[in-house]
Amino acid sequence: MNLLITGFEPFGGEKINPSQEVIENLPEHWKGLCLHTKLLPVVYDRAENVLFSYLDHLAPQAVLCLGVAAGRASLTLERIAVNIDDADLPDNEGALRQGSLIDRNGPAAYFSTLPLERIRKRLQDHALPSSFSLSAGGFLCNHVFYCLMKRAAENASFLPAGFIHLPALPAQAVFKPDLPSLPLSLQIEGVLCAAEVIGESLL
Amino acid sequence: MNLLITGFEPFGGEKINPSQEVIENLPEHWKGLCLHTKLLPVVYDRAENVLFSYLDHLAPQAVLCLGVAAGRASLTLERIAVNIDDADLPDNEGALRQGSLIDRNGPAAYFSTLPLERIRKRLQDHALPSSFSLSAGGFLCNHVFYCLMKRAAENASFLPAGFIHLPALPAQAVFKPDLPSLPLSLQIEGVLCAAEVIGESLL
Amino acid sequence: MNLLITGFEPFGGEKINPSQEVIENLPEHWKGLCLHTKLLPVVYDRAENVLFSYLDHLAPQAVLCLGVAAGRASLTLERIAVNIDDADLPDNEGALRQGSLIDRNGPAAYFSTLPLERIRKRLQDHALPSSFSLSAGGFLCNHVFYCLMKRAAENASFLPAGFIHLPALPAQAVFKPDLPSLPLSLQIEGVLCAAEVIGESLL
Amino acid sequence: MNLLITGFEPFGGEKINPSQEVIENLPEHWKGLCLHTKLLPVVYDRAENVLFSYLDHLAPQAVLCLGVAAGRASLTLERIAVNIDDADLPDNEGALRQGSLIDRNGPAAYFSTLPLERIRKRLQDHALPSSFSLSAGGFLCNHVFYCLMKRAAENASFLPAGFIHLPALPAQAVFKPDLPSLPLSLQIEGVLCAAEVIGESLL
Numbered sequence: 001m002n003l004l005i006t007g008f009e010p011f012g013g014e015k016i017n018p019s020q021e022v023i024e025n026l027p028e029h030w031k032g033l034c035l036h037t038k039l040l041p042v043v044y045d046r047a048e049n050v051l052f053s054y055l056d057h058l059a060p061q062a063v064l065c066l067g068v069a070a071g072r073a074s075l076t077l078e079r080i081a082v083n084i085d086d087a088d089l090p091d092n093e094g095a096l097r098q099g100s101l102i103d104r105n106g107p108a109a110y111f112s113t114l115p116l117e118r119i120r121k122r123l124q125d126h127a128l129p130s131s132f133s134l135s136a137g138g139f140l141c142n143h144v145f146y147c148l149m150k151r152a153a154e155n156a157s158f159l160p161a162g163f164i165h166l167p168a169l170p171a172q173a174v175f176k177p178d179l180p181s182l183p184l185s186l187q188i189e190g191v192l193c194a195a196e197v198i199g200e201s202l203l
Numbered sequence: 204m205n206l207l208i209t210g211f212e213p214f215g216g217e218k219i220n221p222s223q224e225v226i227e228n229l230p231e232h233w234k235g236l237c238l239h240t241k242l243l244p245v246v247y248d249r250a251e252n253v254l255f256s257y258l259d260h261l262a263p264q265a266v267l268c269l270g271v272a273a274g275r276a277s278l279t280l281e282r283i284a285v286n287i288d289d290a291d292l293p294d295n296e297g298a299l300r301q302g303s304l305i306d307r308n309g310p311a312a313y314f315s316t317l318p319l320e321r322i323r324k325r326l327q328d329h330a331l332p333s334s335f336s337l338s339a340g341g342f343l344c345n346h347v348f349y350c351l352m353k354r355a356a357e358n359a360s361f362l363p364a365g366f367i368h369l370p371a372l373p374a375q376a377v378f379k380p381d382l383p384s385l386p387l388s389l390q391i392e393g394v395l396c397a398a399e400v401i402g403e404s405l406l
Numbered sequence: 407m408n409l410l411i412t413g414f415e416p417f418g419g420e421k422i423n424p425s426q427e428v429i430e431n432l433p434e435h436w437k438g439l440c441l442h443t444k445l446l447p448v449v450y451d452r453a454e455n456v457l458f459s460y461l462d463h464l465a466p467q468a469v470l471c472l473g474v475a476a477g478r479a480s481l482t483l484e485r486i487a488v489n490i491d492d493a494d495l496p497d498n499e500g501a502l503r504q505g506s507l508i509d510r511n512g513p514a515a516y517f518s519t520l521p522l523e524r525i526r527k528r529l530q531d532h533a534l535p536s537s538f539s540l541s542a543g544g545f546l547c548n549h550v551f552y553c554l555m556k557r558a559a560e561n562a563s564f565l566p567a568g569f570i571h572l573p574a575l576p577a578q579a580v581f582k583p584d585l586p587s588l589p590l591s592l593q594i595e596g597v598l599c600a601a602e603v604i605g606e607s608l609l
Numbered sequence: 610m611n612l613l614i615t616g617f618e619p620f621g622g623e624k625i626n627p628s629q630e631v632i633e634n635l636p637e638h639w640k641g642l643c644l645h646t647k648l649l650p651v652v653y654d655r656a657e658n659v660l661f662s663y664l665d666h667l668a669p670q671a672v673l674c675l676g677v678a679a680g681r682a683s684l685t686l687e688r689i690a691v692n693i694d695d696a697d698l699p700d701n702e703g704a705l706r707q708g709s710l711i712d713r714n715g716p717a718a719y720f721s722t723l724p725l726e727r728i729r730k731r732l733q734d735h736a737l738p739s740s741f742s743l744s745a746g747g748f749l750c751n752h753v754f755y756c757l758m759k760r761a762a763e764n765a766s767f768l769p770a771g772f773i774h775l776p777a778l779p780a781q782a783v784f785k786p787d788l789p790s791l792p793l794s795l796q797i798e799g800v801l802c803a804a805e806v807i808g809e810s811l812l
Contacts, residue, residue, distance in 0.1 A: 073682075074786035079302075080285050080311060082337060099282075099320060099335070108283060109312030117302060129779050131786030132302070134285060134345075135338035142337075170738050170795060177683040177740030180789030186779060276479075277583040332576050334583030373535050373592060380480040380537030383586030389576060485708075486691050486717060488743060505688075505726065505741070514689060515718030523708060538708070540691060540751075541744035548743075 001202055002034045003195055004060035006051065008067050008140060011042040011092050018166045019066035022187050030192055033199040036060060042092040042140045044085060048147040055151060062160040062198045064114070065148055066191065067141035069165035070172070073180035074129035075190045077116045078136040078163040081145035082109045086138030097138075102146050110149030112162030114194075115201045122193040128186060136163055160198055164191070204405055206236045206398055207263035209254065211270050211343060214245040214295050221369045222269035225390050233395055236402045239263060245295040245343045247288060251350040258354060265363040265401045267317070268351055269394065270344035272368035273375070276383035277332035278393045280319045281339040281366040284348035285312045289341030300341075305349050313352030315365030317397070318404045325396040331389060339366055363401055367394070407608055408440045409601055410466035412457065414473050414546060417448040417498050424572045425472035428593050436598055439605040442466060448498040448546045450491060454553040461557060468566040468604045470520070471554055472597065473547035475571035476578070479586035480535035481596045483522045484542040484569040487551035488515045492544030503544075508552050516555030518568030520600075521607045528599040534592060542569055566604055570597070610811055612642045612804055613669035615660065617676050617749060620651040620701050627775045628675035631796050639801055642808040645669060651701040651749045653694060657756040664760060671769040671807045673723070674757055675800065676750035678774035679781070682789035683738035684799045686725045687745040687772040690754035691718045695747030706747075711755050719758030721771030723803075724810045731802040737795060745772055769807055773800070 005026065007019030023037035038054045040047050055063070069076060083106050085097035116132065123130040136142040145163040152159040166187050173179040208229065210222030226240035241257045243250050258266070272279060286309050288300035319335065326333040339345040348366040355362040369390050376382040411432065413425030429443035444460045446453050461469070475482060489512050491503035522538065529536040542548040551569040558565040572593050579585040614635065616628030632646035647663045649656050664672070678685060692715050694706035725741065732739040745751040754772040761768040775796050782788040 072786075073789045074782060076786070079287065079289070082283050082285075082312060083314075084282065084337070086282070086335065086337065107310055107312075108314050109285060109310070111286075111311050124783055127780045127783055129782035129786055129788070129790060132289065134287070134289065134341055138337055170791065171736045173683060173738035174733055174736055177681075177685070177738055179738070180682045181738060182779065182790070183792055183795060186792060275583075276586045277579060279583070327580055330577045330580055332579035332583055332585070332587060373588065374533045376480060376535035377530055377533055380482070380535055382535070383479045384535060385576065385587070386589055386592060389589060485693065485695070488689050488691075488718060490688065490720075490743070492688070492741065492743065513716055513718070514720050515691060515716070517692075517717050538695065540693070540695065540747055544743055 001032065001199060002036055002058055002060040003198060004036050004038065004054055004058055004063045006038050006040050006065045008040050008042055012089055014172060016169065016172065018068045018169045018187055021169065021184055022066060022166065022191055025184065025188055031196050031199055033195060035195060040144060044091050044095050044097060044143060047140055047144050051144055051147060052151065061202050063148060064194060064198065065144055065163045067165055068168065070168045070179060072165060072167050074131050074167065075123060076131050076133040076165040077119055078112060078133050078145060078165060079116065080109050080111050080134060081136060081142055081149045083107065083146055084138055085143055089139060091140060102143055103150060106150055110146065110153060113152060113160050114162035115197055119194045119197045122197050123190055126189060126193055128190045133165065136165065141165065160201060164194060204236050204402060205261055205263040206238055206401060207257060207261055207266045208238055208240050209243050209268045211243050211245055215292055217375065219372065219375065221271045221372045221390055224372065224387055225269060225369065225394055228387065228391055229394065234399050234402055236398060238398060243347060247294050247298050247300060247346060250343055250347050254347055254350060255354065264405050266351060267397060267401065268347055268366045270368055271371065273371045273382060275368060275370050277334050277370065278326060279334050279336040279368040280322055281315060281336050281348060281368060282319065283312050283314050283337060284339060284345055284352045286310065286349055287341055288346055292342060294343060305346060306353060309353055313349065313356060316355060316363050317365035318400055322397045322400045325400050326393055329392060329396055331393045336368065339368065344368065363404060367397060407438065407605060408442055408464055408466040409604060410442050410444065410460060410464055410469045412444050412446050412471045414446050414448050418495055420578065422575065422578065424474045424575045424593055427575065427590055428472060428572065428597055431590065431594055437602050437605055439601060441601060446550060450497050450501050450503060450549060453546055453550050457550055457553060458557065467608050469554060470600060470604065471550055471569045473571055474574065476574045476585060478571060478573050480537050480573065481529060482537050482539040482571040483525055484518060484539050484551060484571060485522065486515050486517050486540060487542060487548055487555045489513065489552055490544055491549055495545060497546060508549060509556060512556055516552065516559060519558060519566050520568035521603055525600045525603045528603050529596055532595060532599055534596045539571065542571065547571065566607060570600060610642050610808060611645055611667055611669040612807060613645050613647065613663060613667055613672045615647050615649050615674045617649050617651050621698055623781065625778065625781065627677045627778045627796055630778065630793055631675060631775065631800055634793065634797055635800065640805050640808055642804055644804060649753060653700050653704050653706060653752060656749055656753050660753055660756060661760065670811050672757060673803060673807065674753055674772045676774055677777065679777045679788060681774060681776050683740050683776065684732060685740050685742040685774040686729055687721060687742050687754060687774060688725065689718050689720055689743060690745060690751055690758045692716065692755055693747055694752055698748060700749060711752055712759060715759055719755065719762060722761060722769050723771035724806055728803045728806045731806050732799055735798060735802055737799045742774065745774065750774065769810060773803060
């Protein structure tokens with residue numbers, strides 16, 4: 001069983017991205033799953049193609065995309081990807097998108113197909129702060145999430161796929177004392193909880 | 204031209220709801236529009252039918268639903284209604300819904316069909332704080348918004364319809380000093396800005 | 407009876423300062439008081455002297471200094487001025503002070519000598535959002551407040567004196583939708599409530 | 610060299626208090642210091658006497674009091690203790706104090722006598738989120754801090770003494786996903802940084 005787990009490169013002036021740190025520190029195998037980790041660019045024009053090339057190449061049984069939501073204090077399980085790019089921040093190649101559709105012919109939104117309730121329960125069992133979220137924002141995280149779910153919807157068989165937002169890391173908060181953070185070890189533990197539940201759902 | 208504007212009754216222990224205060228203080232006529240204002244119950248099981256009875260009865264040319272988002276500091280123009288009830292708070296008849304679909308056969312989401320960009324521009328021209336929002340939450344506001352957009356989608360002709368979230372009123376913040384608020388006069392001015400732009404879009 | 411009410415010029419890239427707008431729009435007389443309004447520079451090196459020249463010139467029976475606390479949602483009644491300049495922002499002449507004493511020989515702090523409890527009660531009677539605050543920050547507001555209270559403490563007779571922080575104005579939140587604001591009319595009403603109670607306390 | 614480090618019992622409906630968890634998990638010796646850890650009650654009427662009995666008994670060379678500030682995201686180094694009890698929450702024996710002096714004959718405030726700048730630098734070197742704070746609140750933390758500093762001021766020789774506020778623990782955020790937290794290991798690391806710098810200052 002192959003689980004593709006993606007992270008993003010840093011953006012917005014930050015030198016690190018917790019989602020990159022997490023994927024670079026995951027084990028290759030976990031509870032019978034092969035974890036394939038890949039990095040995505042924070043670029044509207046390229047992220048989709050890079051994601052799709054990984055999907056084509058690996059043909060994973062499930063996909064978990066990760067990104068950072070600086071300002072959030074817990075691991076947030078995204079319920080829904082919306083068909084809109086809408087952010088105040090330009091991407092890493094300077095593209096600013098405000099209010100434009102991701103897919104002119106696509107539906108307004110797709111729901112995550114991950115077992116979110118069971119993932120949340122597992123995170124709580126591990127005493128990890130988590131929550132459901134009804135918005136993955138309007139930047140690259142939601143963009144990739146929407147593209148992923150479009151692809152999953154077109155898949156011949158059911159593909160568990162979805163998105164989890166991570167908080168900042170303590171190192172990012174050293175000079176931003178109001179920024180909530182969660183250390184890498186707990187972020188990794190949380191992602192492994194999710195992977196475990198996804199793996200169980202595939203049996 | 205008839206514009207239906209709805210508000211909600213109070214909920215969650217509050218004695219007032221800014222959206223009710225606003226609709227009870229709007230003029231009957233505004234820039235060539237007839238403003239028909241109606242109150243909706245904060246009850247999952249009844250809100251849809253009450254809304255639909257108003258729509259059947261009035262057959263308005265456009266619909267603007269209003270609700271309160273305590274904690275937000277500006278008028279927020281909701282871009283999208285999602286097919287999910289998911290709230291920590293029970294409705295006014297005690298029903299708690301967490302993670303359940305609104306319409307088992309409906310799409311994951313509908314976009315607002317109001318001219319949101321022009322409304323935002325008009326609000327800025329009036330020096331009123333506003334923003335776009337990608338989530339109307341998971342309580343009655345989003346519930347009614349989704350039902351409204353489902354109905355609009357089924358309409359024979361295009362029906363401009365959507366949702367605006369209002370901040371709390373100063374009176375609600377007297378004993379909650381951290382709660383952002385905006386006085387009724389500015390909230391009414393903002394809703395009239397929106398009505399005006401909606402009216403222009405109907406010409 | 408003369409009440410001196412001061413405000414500050416804008417700072418930190420803002421074009422307006424609510425405290426300046428308030429003092430420029432107060433009546434000259436209010437409930438038997440003469441309201442003398444003066445503007446202070448946002449400059450550590452000059453603010454004290456400017457304040458003291460007004461005090462020398464007017465010999466007021468009471469003093470109320472006003473400033474803005476962007477991010478706060480209510481009128482905040484400052485209880486205490488501390489003997490420290492400590493801010494991340496430079497003043498309007500570029501001086502940055504972090505952790506330096508205001509008065510090398512002064513006490514660590516002075517309490518406000520305004521009737522704060524009665525002012526808060528009056529604000530609540532007017533349905534205006536308010537709160538007590540235990541910190542006026544480490545920038546010019548606290549600086550002037552400390553200098554004022556040092557002067558009041560040295561005064562031969564008791565001098566009611568203190569500081570109230572004002573929220574941002576709605577116009578400042580037009581492009582900062584998360585910034586809480588309160589319109590000028592309510593800010594003025596709040597300051598007149600305070601003036602009224604101060605006046606009553608002088609009888 | 611003896612360093613007294615105190616923590617508080619839980620309050621406000623919480624089952625744990627990070628400051629208690631920290632003191633119960635500190636080593637007895639650290640970089641040449643003996644760490645003496647003691648628990649304080651969250652009771653206005655008793656906290657001072659309990660603190661003073663420890664001071665009398667141990668005659669420490671320095672004192673560091675710890676408490677929790679739920680909602681803050683970093684370790685906050687308190688600069689100043691103010692002579693006021695002023696909180697919305699009753700203490701663990703039901704006493705509510707709002708606006709009352711701690712010491713009728715005491716000064717308005719005392720500054721911390723810990724080497725806060727050096728402590729902050731050490732925390733930054735360890736990549737730990739920290740900040741200075743100009744208010745320790747109006748509840749038991751500030752109360753004990755004020756009593757401590759009064760005692761230090763009365764001491765024959767200089768006594769380094771002060772207060773650090775800790776964030777919540779992740780376990781406290783499991784069902785409060787908006788609550789910032791920092792895990793116990795990092796909180797302990799931060800307190801040991803502070804102890805280390807205090808120890809160096811005693812040499």
